[in-house]
Amino acid sequence: MPHIVCEPCNNCKYTDCVVVCPVECFYEGETMLYIHPDECIDCEACVPECPVEAIFHEDNVPDEWKNYIEINAEKSQDAPVITEKKEPLADS
Ligand code: SF4
Numbered sequence: 001m002p003h004i005v006c007e008p009c010n011n012c013k014y015t016d017c018v019v020v021c022p023v024e025c026f027y028e029g030e031t032m033l034y035i036h037p038d039e040c041i042d043c044e045a046c047v048p049e050c051p052v053e054a055i056f057h058e059d060n061v062p063d064e065w066k067n068y069i070e071i072n073a074e075k076s077q078d079a080p081v082i083t084e085k086k087e088p089l090a091d092s
């Protein structure tokens, strides 16, 4: 039962979350990040780091964002890993 990045992450990319992840399981999509479900160890370190509260344990994902469980699983497969904080890409 991994953690899931949900809709509020779209267009944020402050990426405060990635630096605290002990297993480097965040992957960078075009508009948001994804957590690889087979790599996340549920340490919860990333949850309080996210300023928009986009990260939830799979069991606690709000109903309207349940589809992000599948989206994280799919998108994390072919996105590049991200381990360092980046500038937001909103203006690029
Ligand atoms: S801090 Fe939150 S909104 Fe920003 S990239 Fe990480 S999960 Fe997404």
Ligand code: SF4
Pocket: 003, 020, 021, 022, 023, 024, 025, 026, 035, 039, 040, 041, 042, 043, 044, 045, 046, 047
């Ligand atoms: S819960 Fe822990 S292992 Fe999972 S993505 Fe967040 S920081 Fe990484």
